[in-house]
Amino acid sequence: MSTVLIMGASRGIGLEFVRQYREAGERVIATARDDQGLERLRALGAEPLRLDVGQPTSVSALSWQLDGEKLDVALYVAGVIDRASAASPPTQPTFDRVMHTNVMGAMQVIPQVLPLVEEAGGVFGALSSAMSQIGSVPGSNSWLYRVSKAALNMAVSSARFDYPKARLVALDPGWVQTDMGGGGAPLTAEASVRGLRAVLASVTPEDNGRLIHHDGRRAGHW
Template sequence: MSTTLIIAASRGIGLELARQAIDAGERVIATARSETALAQLRELGAQALRLDVADVASVSGLAWQLDGEKIDTAWYVAGVICSRANATQPPTREQFDSVMHTNVLGAMQVIPQVVPLVESAGGRMAFISSAMGLIGEVGSSGAWLYRVSKAALNMAVKSAQASYPGATLVCLHPGWVQTDMGGSSAPVTAVQSAAGMRRVMAAVTPQDQGAFFSYDGQRASTW
């Protein structure tokens, strides 16, 4: 039985990834912040771990919670948008800290703790990013703080790949999804997004190390 780790599985895409992985017969370890979310994950059949990626102390304890594990597939789903302002409005320090801490620092703190466990299984790890972070495709400054954070996440993953040759690290664009962040008018459901990204991850090989994919399988040619 393969082992899947999902970081930030309390709702939306993360919860749906957990549900689909369990339905597929995978052993799932999933994290959440609240007791309500942890209970929901346990009801699904996941091993639930308390984790807040915005809390340095919480993240620092992840390694011992996963001690001895070999992770076949890992997902970093945590992400916030906070402000949709464009470049005519500077972000506040609080907005900057909130978005960059969760979207970038959280991932950079998780990587040294989780990727060695992925390497030990010859596995792969996906980081939920966004096409809005692709520098080569920028056509607007809308939600520019979010864009900057996802561009930074892409670089963090791409550069980290060199330190972990035994694992395959990729960034994934989940599409515009019907979540709290994407809104109810988004064209892609969480079920569709999760299923698409799972298909992508099932197909990636070491030749795809450091790549950027969309949930529909398209690979970005420019970052």
């Protein structure tokens, strides 16, 4: 039985990861930031932890909460979007909310969680997006979100040098039917997560630091 940690699992893609890994018989430790989210995780048989990735004090509690664990898979799923384009500047509160959740939280989690992933020779995945890819930008919609996910990719790619016994990748789930993706998205959370679980099971040392799509395609450009 593998041990899987999912950070940002109260709903959407994170909650579906919990459901599928539990269904596969794995031990799942999963985080949410409110009581309703924690209850949903408990109901699926996960071990719930309270975590707000935008609050450094909350993130710093992870170390002792996970003391002694060996993590085969650790996933940073928490994320928020802002859809404004480059026609308007982000306000500081909006910038802080998106960058703290999508980037700072991941950079604070990595040094705490990666030693536990190394203990198991496991995989760390951060939920990024095709919208992070500088080599294929079709427009400026959601430009702050694009910036945050490009920064997240860099955090993952550079961190791999400090944790050589783990594999670190950024993951593109596709456009998925969740609160963020909306009902018009082509992929169900079930299909996206099924693909991402197959990707996680197939990550090789050569993939270290890359962005990988839910269907297994390795990104040519970030």
